[in-house]
Amino acid sequence: MEELARELNRVAATLHHPERPFVTVSYAQSIDGSIATRRRRPLPISGPGAMRMTHGLRALHDGILVGIETVLADDPQLSVRLVEGPHPQPVVLDTRLRTPLEARLLKGENGRPWLVGAMENPQDKVKAITAAGADVLPCRREENNGRLDLTQTLRLLHKRGIRRLMVEGGARVITSFVRAQLVDLFIITIAPKLVGGLQVMTAPPNGSEAPMALTEIHYDRLEDDLVLWARPDWRDP
């Protein structure tokens, strides 16, 4: 963990994006690339050491972002509990404000979550979720697929002081960040399990058949798991 933390601090210090945070994508997968069951049921994929590492990584970021399907499937708290450290600001990509009013995130110890939603959400919906404990950040949608525009999302987060963002999932959110080339560092825990479940990449990373390469690759063993950290190589393969 110390070496990984040093590397994260080093890369984050050398990369300066004027209008967006430094983005780490971090998730746990089985050796067949699954991050959950096929029915999106939560699955303890990695071991306790990797779980502690994840909490340690959260504490090194100002914000932690997931997609609404992860909130609906896992009801996560997105806080730092297994190690000492500050809680990052929770952020959910939630176009239509589907976050349940009883979600644990709304009652959590790490402040009011920010729900990034579409511009056109009705005021009564915004009021209800605001009263339940979240702040809504209206955001533009992409013209081609109607999804929240990630460049604008990151700009909104940067304006609110987020300088390091950890993107934890799920599959569709990770795929969108990769396809938009908005990732600075990958930290991937690979557990020696076969799941045959929800694949982390829901579409080709480049929009073509060509695989995307990683560079500056490090591997570390953590109990039975393998932790890989690397930078994306956006050049054409």
Ligand SMILES: NC(=O)c1ccc[n+]([C@@H]2O[C@H](COP(=O)([O-])OP(=O)(O)OC[C@H]3O[C@@H](n4cnc5c(N)ncnc54)[C@H](OP(=O)(O)O)[C@@H]3O)[C@@H](O)[C@H]2O)c1
């Ligand atoms: N193993 C791990 O490390 C790990 C970590 C996290 C999650 N998970 C698992 O991942 C599963 C959920 O993954 P998922 O792929 O179904 O959903 P997801 O990535 O959590 O959420 C996807 C949803 O986010 C919203 N969204 C808004 N803007 C988006 C954008 N630009 N790109 C992508 N999504 C956008 C969309 O819903 P709206 O249109 O309604 O906004 C979209 O359907 C769960 O089973 C969870 O357990 C595993």
